[in-house]
Amino acid sequence: MKSYFCTQRKEVAAALREGRWPEACDPALHTHVAACADCNDLVLVTQTLQQARRETLPKPQLASAGTLWWRSELRLRSGAVERMTRPIAVTENIALISILLAALGLAAWQWNPIADWLFSLDDTSNSSAFHLDSLWTFTSSTAGWIPILLMASLGTFVLVWGLALFLTAEKD
Amino acid sequence: MTWDDAIPQVNASDTAETDTPLMDEEIFAGFYHRTARAVWAYLARVSGNATLADDLLQESYLRFLCATGRRQDDEESCRRYLFRIASNLLRDHWRRPQTTALEEVPETVLVAADNRDSERIDSQALLGPAFARLNTRERQLLWLAYAEGCTHREIAQITGLGAASIRLLLFRARRKLARLLRQAIPGPGRNR
Numbered sequence: 001m002k003s004y005f006c007t008q009r010k011e012v013a014a015a016l017r018e019g020r021w022p023e024a025c026d027p028a029l030h031t032h033v034a035a036c037a038d039c040n041d042l043v044l045v046t047q048t049l050q051q052a053r054r055e056t057l058p059k060p061q062l063a064s065a066g067t068l069w070w071r072s073e074l075r076l077r078s079g080a081v082e083r084m085t086r087p088i089a090v091t092e093n094i095a096l097i098s099i100l101l102a103a104l105g106l107a108a109w110q111w112n113p114i115a116d117w118l119f120s121l122d123d124t125s126n127s128s129a130f131h132l133d134s135l136w137t138f139t140s141s142t143a144g145w146i147p148i149l150l151m152a153s154l155g156t157f158v159l160v161w162g163l164a165l166f167l168t169a170e171k172d
Numbered sequence: 173m174t175w176d177d178a179i180p181q182v183n184a185s186d187t188a189e190t191d192t193p194l195m196d197e198e199i200f201a202g203f204y205h206r207t208a209r210a211v212w213a214y215l216a217r218v219s220g221n222a223t224l225a226d227d228l229l230q231e232s233y234l235r236f237l238c239a240t241g242r243r244q245d246d247e248e249s250c251r252r253y254l255f256r257i258a259s260n261l262l263r264d265h266w267r268r269p270q271t272t273a274l275e276e277v278p279e280t281v282l283v284a285a286d287n288r289d290s291e292r293i294d295s296q297a298l299l300g301p302a303f304a305r306l307n308t309r310e311r312q313l314l315w316l317a318y319a320e321g322c323t324h325r326e327i328a329q330i331t332g333l334g335a336a337s338i339r340l341l342l343f344r345a346r347r348k349l350a351r352l353l354r355q356a357i358p359g360p361g362r363n364r
Contacts, residue, residue, distance in 0.1 A: 042346065045318055045353070048299050049299070060212040060226065062204075062212070062229075065201035066201070069197045
């Protein structure tokens with residue numbers, strides 16, 4: 001099996017790294033490098049890249065360390081705020097889901113009175129004698145309080161939800 | 173208690189364990205001045221884009237400062253970690269808009285994208301064109317190994333490549349760059 005790697009490559013690499021190449025190293029190493037394609041490549045590439053590094057280092061216009069420090073402090077702080085508000089957001093979501101489930105459960109439990117009320121409301125609105133008084137009279141009956149309660153809950157929910165959305169949008 | 177009152181306390185208790193910067197401001201300033209130019213050179217040479225290097229350099233240090241659990245590391249480890257962050261940012265940058273593998277990014281796009289930037293960093297006329305014909309991974313490996321003097325293990329830690337594959341990848345990249353450099357060197361000036 002052909003070996004890709006020269007056994008003296010480490011020695012050449014060390015000479016390059018320590019700045020001993022080409023003046024301060026063994027002449028035998030020079031002879032070897034002249035004859036070995038792998039080491040010759042290594043010398044050429046290392047010298048070129050080290051020269052490029054020396055030329056590149058003075059070029060950047062660096063931001064001040066203080067600015068970076070300050071920005072990192074801001075980032076840490078906003079991360080802390082996010083972690084702090086995450087449980088609140090989760091709690092809000094759980095509360096919202098609970099309210100929705102409770103409303104649906106109540107609606108399912110009291111479906112018959114609600115359906116009766118909706119049908120009678122339809123009849124009332126179709127009749128020529130539709131007045132608020134008649135609606136009040138109807139809702140004052142025994143089963144009428146539940147739909148009113150539901151409507152009030154729904155109205156409150158929409159209002160609070162809208163307010164929450166508004167506040168969130170304003171915050172963003 | 174207002175939010176403004178609460179937040180510093182959160183920082184005080186929380187950051188002591190997790191988010192405390194690696195070092196205090198003064199030590200960081202020293203570390204920054206010792207390392208920033210080398211990291212910039214790496215980013216600029218590998219990406220071929222000085223403006224991008226400016227941006228990624230700042231982001232690298234911000235992520236470094238916000239990193240967790242590295243309080244006890246010595247400067248050399250911090251430096252390696254910084255190069256790793258920079259490498260990840262480069263990789264993320266190239267992956268984000270193009271959804272192609274890092275090695276498949278057309279080199280002409282990388283280098284010709286901003287001629288002004290190229291002029292800014294390619295003062296060495298010999299290396300610029302030859303480096304531009306290597307792929308990003310090859311440039312990354314060569315720069316870390318021969319410009320920064322990293323060992324194979326350090327390169328593996330920085331790039332996320334397997335340590336065993338570094339030697340062969342470097343060998344191929346080195347041979348390719350040497351061939352390109354010799355093509356660029358006129359006549360008797362060649363090294364061999």
